[in-house]
Amino acid sequence: MEGVEATLRQIVEGAVREAASEKGISLDELPEINFEKPKREGQGDLSTNCAMQMSKLLGEKPADLAKKIAAKLSASPYLDRVETAGPGFINFFLSPKWMGEVLEAILAGGGGWGSSNRGGGKRVQVEFVSANPTGPLHVGHGRGAAVGDIIANILAFTGWKVEREYYINDAGLQMDLLGASVRARYFELAGKGDQAPFPEDGYKGDYIYDVAEAVREQEGDRFLSAPPEEGLAFFKDFSGKAILDSIKKDLADFGVNFDVWFSEKTLYGQNLVPSAMETLKERGYAFEHEGALWFKSTDFTDEKDRVLIRANGAPTYFASDIAYHKNKFDRGFDRVIDVWGADHHGYVPRMKAGVQSLGRDPDDLDILLIQFVNLLRDGVQAAMSTRSGEFVTLADVVGEVGADAARFFFAMRRNDSHLDFDLELAKRTSNDNPVYYVQYAHARVCSVLREAEARGAAAPPAQTVRGDIFASAEEKKLLSRLADFPREADKASRELAPHILVKYVSDLAGDFHSFYNAHRILGEAEEVMGARLLLAKASGMVIASVLALLGVKAPERM
């Protein structure tokens, strides 16, 4: 069946047109009719404010128009009743017939129920994390990783063809600094620290010793006597690979897997930077000034022009980023999404301008800014680790609270708001921990289904369930919530907002727990038991679907 909303939209549109033609107004194009879940109970399963929005168009008071439209709707077999309220809302109460069909659709649809073809099979690339391979990922990267991965899941669920990409910044001065830092530690471990002083602004973390130790194990002391240039080149290469490997491992442990690991070096290896610069020149957006090549970003929304190629011939980060984004679009993506830390927000207008200068609609690039994570331990700030002065690593957090809790917490808030992440709360196994609350609901469903099977109480085929058997407030509320899922998934996709799903699944779990506590399933009269078994099963399926989108396990026992 169609989504509840789509069907309802058709019904309402018909009524609106009818009302309009009675006034002698013909509406070619109707404004889109929006449905939303009313905030309060008693206001129906869905409501629309279309009467208020169209009252001017039809020259009628909102409340009167609402009544008129409502009167035309009450005959629908899908609606139990229609009420008008407040300044002109129309509230819809879904009929048992409809409830029954929703249940049937969920059970028939398997894990795919709620998905859509909004993306139309278009190709979208989500680039995220993309941390320099100069050190371990910290919690901030963790949030970006969770959000990027979940957004990719959501887009795939809503009809996009998705690729996940990690951009490896392995070509800049930072890598030289990394090599020099490791080399210095290597000499230090050999007791010859004075021969290779630690670079100013070098990487001071303990992990540098680990990398240096790995070089000693593999290469012995041979670099103690090698020429510095040869040594530096080796250390840079070795360190970058070693750290990238550990980043890959941390991400895999976190449940994040990329389709493409794109090295900045390949950008230069394939001469993509110079050719991108040529494109800009041809299009008239690059000019020479004082020996450097500049980008005319002031032609767009940026506040000043930016250097692309320095007078010494070295390209800036911005130049390689333009080349990189050109390459992305050249690879045929219809849409590109970058997930960045919020500290890069000043860079957004520049990047948008860059994309535009390449002849691309700036809206083909979405840049999501992820705000900082505030790590807490029982409400007390825990952001710094004691020794290195580094931020707490992602691996530490995942090791302590597990990937499930970490992902759930990272996705819990809007991207652009700061996130308080309490480690103790994330580990707690009680109802104040939202992760367990949701997972427990799923485990409970599984438990009931197991017990039913053990007692030989088979659930009937979904088609045989009459919707009106669900008479209680808890059952109706749960069904109504289940029916919301396609709309919530679509909204999360449009807004690229994982937190919408976190909130939804938390609410759904709550509705299930309420239902479970208020009603027995097993041992009831056969018809009631069968219907409730199916309701429980459908609830479990939708919870599992959402958790899958979040990349969180849906345990069968807890």
Added chain:
RNA sequence: GCGCCUGUAGCUCAGCUGGACAGAGCAACGGCCUUCUAAGCCGUGGGUCGCGGGUUCGAAUCCUGCCGGGCGCGCCA
């Protein structure tokens, strides 16, 4: 100084393309386990939506000015 994000209940946050008496979880208080997992449920109290103007029939939501928090303003990445 300029720019971006943000300020909603004791705490953490939803709601922000204007609409119904401002919602949820936690914390507090009071109840519910002979029966499908109490990692659960039910109930009670709690808010001048930072402050002042403005637009509107209607503002937490839009505009503007202050105040507070975060982050940026490199030929760094």
